[in-house]
Amino acid sequence: MKAKIENIVSSIVLGQDINLEEFACSVEGVDNPKRFPGVIFRMQQPKLAMLIFRTGKVICSGARSREEIDLAVQKLLKKLREADIIIKATPKIEIQNIVASSNLNFRVNLDILAMECDNTEYEPEQFPGLIFRLDEPKTVMLVFRSGRIIVTGAKTPREADMAAEATRNIIKKTSAIMGT
Numbered sequence: 022m023k024a025k026i027e028n029i030v031s032s033i034v035l036g037q038d039i040n041l042e043e044f045a046c047s048v049e050g051v052d053n054p055k056r057f058p059g060v061i062f063r064m065q066q067p068k069l070a071m072l073i074f075r076t077g078k079v080i081c082s083g084a085r086s087r088e089e090i091d092l093a094v095q096k097l098l099k100k101l102r103e104a105d106i107i108i109k110a111t112p113k114i115e116i117q118n119i120v121a122s123s124n125l126n127f128r129v130n131l132d133i134l135a136m137e138c139d140n141t142e143y144e145p146e147q148f149p150g151l152i153f154r155l156d157e158p159k160t161v162m163l164v165f166r167s168g169r170i171i172v173t174g175a176k177t178p179r180e181a182d183m184a185a186e187a188t189r190n191i192i193k194k195t196s197a198i199m200g201t
Contacts, residue, residue, distance in 0.1 A: 022186040024121035024172050029084045032117055033094060035077035036110035039101070044073070047104035062097060069093055079112075090114060118174060121181035125168035125189050127198050134164065134197035153188060160184040164192070166199075 045053035045060045051073075052061040059074040069083030071093065079097070084090045094112050101108060131151045135143035140154040150163040150171075158180040163171040170188055175181035192198065 022123060022182060022189055024123040024175075024178070024181040024185040026085045026119060026121050026178055026181065027171075028082065028120040029086070029090065029116055030118045030120075031081045031084065031090050032115050033071075033079040033081060033090075033097075034113040035079065035108050036112070037077045037108065038075055039073060039077050039106060041073065041075055044101065044104045044106060048100055051100070062100060064093060064096060067092060071097055073097075077108075087116070090116075116176055119172070119176065119178065119181050121172040121175065121178070121185070123170050123172065123185040125170060125192065127168050128200075129164055129166055129168055129192060130197045130199050131164065131166055134192060134195055137195040137197060138191060153191075155184055155187055157187075158184050162188050164188065 041053065041060050045051045050062060052063070054061065059072050062071045062073060064070070067084060067089040069081060069089065072080040081090055081093055084093065091114070094114060098108055098112070131143055131145070135141050135151055138153065142152040150165045153162040153164050155162065158175060160172055160174040160180065162184065170185060172181045172184045175184055
C-alpha cells in the first residue's frame with residue numbers, strides 16, 4: 022500500500038555557530054521574528070521552511086522528499102555565502118518525522134475498531150479520528166471513518182508504506198469495515 026508523503030521534518034547540523042543578526046540583515050528572504058530564538062528562511066522552490074538557530078542547528082519542514090531536503094540545504098548554504106558566512110563542514114541531515122496519507126478504500130466503524138484493537142484512543146467528542154499506535158514500524162496513525170489514514174512518526178517513505186499496509190491488514194481482521 023503506497024502512502025503519499027505530505028511533509029518531512031528533518032534536522033540539519035551545520036557544525037558551527039551562526040551570527041543570526043548578521044545573516045538576517047545581509048540577505049533577503051530571511052525573517053527574524055521577535056521572541057523567537059532563530060531566523061526563518063522560507064523557500065518557494067521547493068516550498069518549505071527552515072528554522073535556523075545560532076548553534077548552527079536547522080529544522081526543515083515542508084519537504085516531500087529527501088531530494089527536496091538536499092536541494093534546500095544547498096540553497097541555504099548559498100544564502101549563507103551571500104552573507105559571507107562560510108560553512109566548513111558537510112551538513113549532517115537526519116529525517117525526524119514523515120507525515121503521509123493513504124486511503125483504505127473502505128469505510129471504518131471507529132467504535133468497533135476502538136473496542137476490538139489494542140493501542141487505540143478514540144474520543145469522538147474531542148476529535149473525529151481514532152488514534153492507532155503501531156509498534157512495528159513505530160508509528161501513530163489517525164484513522165477516519167471515511168477510510169482515510171494519516172501516518173506520523175515514520176523515518177523513511179518505506180516505513181510510511183509499511184505502517185499504512187499494517188493498519189489496513191489489522192482493520193481487515195476486525196469487524197470494523199463498513200459497507201459503502
